Amino acid sequence: MAGALKGIRVADFSWVWAGGYAIELLAFLGAEVIKIESKRRPDSPRQFTASMGDTYPDLDASPVFNHLNLNKLSVTINLSKPRGVELARRIAAISDVVAQNMGPEAMKGMGLDYEDLIKVNPDIIYLSSSASGATGPHGRDVGFAPVFAALGGFSSITGYPNGPPALSMGEIDMLCATTSAFAILVALIHKAHTGEGQYIDLSFAEAVSALIGDILLDYTMNEKVQKRQGNVDNIMAPHNCYPCKGEDKWISIAIANDEEWCRFCDVLGKREWIEDKRFSDSYSRWSNQEELDKLVGQWTRGFTNYEAMEVLQQAGIAAVPSFSAEELYYDPHLAQRDVWVKVNHPVMGEQTTLAPPWKLSATQAKITCASPLMGQHNAYVFEELLGLSKAETKKLEEEEVIY
């Protein structure tokens, strides 16, 4: 069975993580995605990954670009040349969706903003995503994930109570990307209903704020400014990560009620805690949680994080390790769910990546191919889709329009 979005074509002008991954999600769902890029301004993950300290001398050999651009096609178009813009417009004219996150003004400068493209495709869906959105006094903001997390309020509420605010890198980009994919899908369904396309202006900072709605309401309702509180919950205790055997190994344990607490004490062989005034009900456990955390930690230290998970889960206690990348890679559960997927990349060879994050029973979301090489699909797109002759594309290459 084909993917859910079979027949949908996306002209993908997006780049970096938040842009690239958004459209990869649509490609996982079966859309035909044409990534429009150029040697003049290669997508940064083809060149380097700041948060890993890596640079890639070959634009066609970046593992990070690969993770973010699976299932896509690539064409190389020099958008600084009018004929390049013309080619890009022709791709937009035969697409359902255009997506870009180069900053609200860059596309306008090139004649590729929404107003330009509805002239060639009146029903186009056009997503413009940026750090703070395209309107308002900060409508020109530039940023990466740490900026979105800082502006959106996430950093101020994540971290140790007495430590600095936590910075965020790629995960926040991926979250913003997922939000972008959702917005495009909403517009696609509206288009399926009515035939009508539209313009979407998305703010990454707001995408972050949307995920802390309750905390924002605590301020709008009660003027309370919540701060960083580590792993602490408002009701549950124990509710923390506890040290296990080995270096930087931890298990998360959460106890929601007296019933779980009794079973927990049983497993630990500490039935006396059930009667202990410090811990005998939820309120006292919550109030004395620092003391309780120390005692629980003394027990967990005697086990590996997997051993602790096994013995506690047997008793119906919510206990799961804080998994590292290594543990996740070897984890039997993820292996059985086919989470790790090998793709064959034409330059890098076999690469391991993650399967799409959902299992659809009918329109399976699949990885069908590795990320594209620069311009790997020029011939298909320019000749088959746009109908240019071989001679014409050759000339455009010589003129560095296809570049």
Place this chain on the structure above:
Amino acid sequence: MSDKQALHGVKVLELARFIAGPYCAKLLADMGTETIKIEKPGVGDEARKREPFLNDIPHSERSGLFLYLNTNKLGITLNLDSPTGNEIFKKLVQDVDVLIEDNPPQELAEKGIGYENLRQINPKLIMTSITPFGQTGPYRDYKAYYLNTCHAGGIGYLTPLGSSYPDRPPLKWGGYSSEYACGLVSAVATLGALYSQRLNGMGQHIDVSKQEALLSLAKVFVACYANEERIADRFKGLLQGDAARRLFSATRCQDGYALLVPIFERQLESLEKLLGSSESEQAKDRHQRIAQWLASETKEEVYTKGQAARIPAAPIRDVSEVVNSEQYEARAFFTEVEHPQMGRVKIPTAPYQFSKTPWSNKYAAPLLGQHNEEVYCHRLGYSKQDLVMMRQTGII
């Protein structure tokens, strides 16, 4: 409110609690689906028992968490364990496009209302099941609260990034944000399936594991181990030496913290201009010079001056500053909704602005069983007397 909504005409049933499932359904409801939320009679969704409460007075109809997560939904109560309740549930399913649920795997099947049962009565049904570890695999029946799923999904181990406390544990994301993220990831798959259903009438079952939903956000970092045996941690990410300190630290300024993230060459050049450093100074550690500059500025000045020079710069905003942000105000990111018990409450709208089908609010969150009469009498054809009976017998 606009009567033109993107998901107008799409019917959704929600049998979910707390954050992830309800947030998934809310994302759809805010774009125009007709959504019925099912809660346990007398008890309701556990989010009702969670802060923030209006004026800090605990009350199951005055939770801001429940309000935010359940806008634009109709609310009914239904006891699925009673045979009549079970039948009513099937009647409701007959008529919907999407069912969003978060029950432990097999639990609905044991009650005769698993996907295999429901597809018989409604072949176009899209059923999205959101559970900690998914419907299959050795951990599928493991218990996990939001703390556990956050750490199961690999993002906990990386939090807080830039930590300088080797003896302190890895952390969850602030608030319930990781659970919201699971709801968002689920919503993408649900809409993908819905798009396909709009074209060919075909339903399907979607299995979302929260662990995998969160893993998708950290995939670049975790896959680094698979390919290169490098393990990212919360102290340095994947960086070496000082690089981590430079990239991952918020810097103190006069009134809090701010950050500058010049990553592209042109941004570094702009930064040097902004810092006004002489050539001899430029040879010195840039991070130190940034720290010196920030120490003399307020965080909003760093933001304004940095962005004016096209450098990724931001203040670390606390919650009050987010709500009062001039930018959010200009974009009307917050709006007021009218709640029957809480009065007017200011809530976030959505991070996307659609030119033709804008976000809108029709209802605040439902009171427990608020729409029983509308749904049971007006849609399913029960009489008011039936309703009284069903209430007395604990079915609704």
